[in-house]
Amino acid sequence: MxxxxxxxxxxxxxxxxxxxxxxxxxxxxxxxxxxxxxxxxxxxxxxxxWLCAGRASALAAPGDYLTMEIAGYPIIVLRDREGGLRALSNVCLHRMSTLLEGQGHIRAISCPYHAWSYNLDGSLRGAPGMAANEDFCKADYRLPAFRCEEWLGWIMVTVNPDAPPxxxxxxxxxxxxxxxxxxxxxxxxxxxxxxxxxxxxxxxxxxxxxxxxxxxxxxxxxxxxxxxxxxxxxxxxxxxxxxxxxxxxxxxxxxxxxxxxxxxxxxxxxxxxxxxxxxxxxxxxxxxxxxxxxxxxxxxxxxxxxxxxxxxxxxxxxxxxxxxxxxxxxxxxxxxxxxxxxxxxxxxxxxxxxxxxxxxxxxxxxxxxxxxxxxxx
Ligand code: FES
Ligand SMILES: [Fe+2]
Known part of the structure; x- marks a missing residue:
């Protein structure tokens, strides 16, 4: 039951x-x-x-982003450096603040709490004041990704790893x-x-x-x-x-x-x-x-x-x-x-x-x- x-x-x-x-x-x-x-x-x-985040043309240039929430997951949808669309978790990997709000343009994703910053592919770019922690390794950190596909100009996102294309x-x-x-x-x-x-x-x-x-x-x-x-x-x-x-x-x-x-x-x-x-x-x-x-x-x-x-x-x-x-x-x-x-x-x-x-x-x-x-x- x-x-x-x-x-x-x-x-x-x-x-x-x-x-x-x-x-x-x-x-x-x-x-x-x-x-x-x-x-x-x-x-x-x-x-x-699959849910629609709008039109792909709204994210024309690398660094253009919008945010959404699906089933409790805060999500960033962005245009990456290679011109692809990505959906990333909008939650910082440090002490779990949300990262971005609304929509806009960024060069990198910077956390508004302690300034950990992430590249447009989700990898950790910088984390100030962390050198003294012996176990901290920048390369271990990457924002989780969700599935994101473009279909006839629509941005479609799902948190379901098994949804058919x-x-x-x-x-x-x-x-x-x-x-x-x-x-x-x-x-x-x-x-x-x-x-x-x-x-x-x-x-x-x-x-x-x-x-x-x-x-x-x-x-x-x-x-x-x-x-x-x-x-x-x-x-x-x-x-x-x-x-x-x-x-x-x-x-x-x-x-x-x-x-x-x-x-x-x-x-x-x-x-x-x-x-x-x-x-x-x-x-x-x-x-x-x-x-x-x-x-x-x-x-x-x-x-x-x-x-x-x-x-x-x-x-x-x-x-x-x-x-x-x-x-x-x-x-x-x-x-x-x-x-x-x-x-x-x-x-x-x-x-x-x-x-x-x-x-x-x-x-x-x-x-x-x-x-x-x-x-x-
Ligand atoms: S919660 Fe993001 S840098 Fe601390
Ligand atoms: Fe109507």
Whole structure:
């Protein structure tokens, strides 16, 4: 028996997921509110899966770094002297202070406590005042490394030494969007936010367009016809749906110099959910994304970034269009924040159980299956 065997939320989810889609209901409220279920998710999902630290272009030069925390491990992701990406432990090997915060640029990693310093490959570079200790040997010290891979321009990190490579896990997705050339999209903004909702509420909000006409009636809602939403079955590692954009949305359409896309693909947006925490809206002209990490049942950290397809980087009209687009996506996100935070308030106070799912919520059903397959392993 493990310490998770008696979690009621797990039983609730097992029962929920056993129902076929044509009769399915949303996930039970306990899986969103239970601290024990969150501990299970951290141990069996976030400590085992690949998580996204943003775009590789954000770490362009040797010494560029960002920090993150996965399942209790403080981590530095950096560009090393040879131009590779590395994920290193962000804990000093002397008396265990954390080393770096936020993001920035460094020549070496210097501890803010007693100034032990580390090279960009994690080896110890200097340790002042240590010569008198007979057993101290600089060469014995190296910051532990975690796995870090670049996939289509995304920085992916895992603390699981046995996770299959990202490209292997996401090979189907790679083929599906190959002609978009996502690896060449250029990030132009990256922000970090905290939303007061459960991470799954935010994830599920991204993966269905059912809410768009209503939750977004002040912005994009009126342009979206639910009849034009293409809902297709996903896989064990991701789900997606597509929307066809109208001809008046400059950046949503392929640039005239883009010869990779043809037919309806020139106006097709892919709305992709990479389990567990990376959510990408990929259009022929631009992209934006959310990368999630839960802090508590009702609190989720979000990396929010995006930018343009390479063809638009040369277009003199693109900055003006992108400024307008960024303002619009900000508003859309503010609407989503309102909707998802209201859901969490409702979940905390609810006396009713979860309701039935629409046919437009197939990705949500698949996501519930995914969650159970991981936490019940
Ligand atoms: S804890 Fe880092 S140098 Fe002492
Ligand atoms: Fe939304």
């Amino acid at each position: 493990t310490r998770f065997d008696r979690i009621e939320a797990l039983d609730d989810l097992r029962a929920n997921v056993a129902v076929p889609f044509r009769r399915a209901r949303a996930m039970p409220r306990s899986v969103y509110t239970s601290p024990e279920f969150m501990a299970l998710e951290i141990e069996r999902i976030f400590a085992r899966e 990202v490209a292997e896990q996401l090979s189907e997705l790679g083929s599906l969007v190959k002609h978009y050339g996502m690896e060449n999209y250029v990030e132009s903004f990256r922000e970090t936010l905290t939303w007061n909702t459960n991470w799954k509420v935010l994830a599920e909000n991204f993966m269905e367009s059912y809410h768009v006409p209503v939750c977004h009636n002040g912005t994009i809602g009126p342009q979206v016809s639910l009849d034009e939403v293409e809902c297709v079955p996903g896989t064990a590692t991701f789900n997606y749906h597509c929307a066809l954009k109208s001809e008046d949305q400059y950046l949503a359409l392929a640039h005239p110099s883009n010869t990779r896309l043809s037919g309806d693909d020139r106006r097709r947006t892919y709305i992709i959910s990479v389990y567990p925490g990376l959510f990408i809206s990929l259009s022929p002209g631009y992209f934006w994304y959310l990368s999630l990490y839960p802090r508590a049942p009702g609190e989720v950290d979000v990396i929010y970034g995006g930018g343009l397809a390479p063809e638009f980087m040369e277009d003199p009209d693109a900055p003006m269009h992108f400024a307008a687009l960024k303002a619009l996506i900000d508003e859309v996100n503010a609407e989503d924040k309102g909707c998802t935070e209201r859901v969490f308030k409702g979940l905390m106070g609810a006396v009713a159980g979860s309701g039935h799912l629409s046919h437009l919520e197939l990705p949500n059903y698949e996501f519930a299956q995914y969650i159970l397959s991981k936490v019940d392993a």
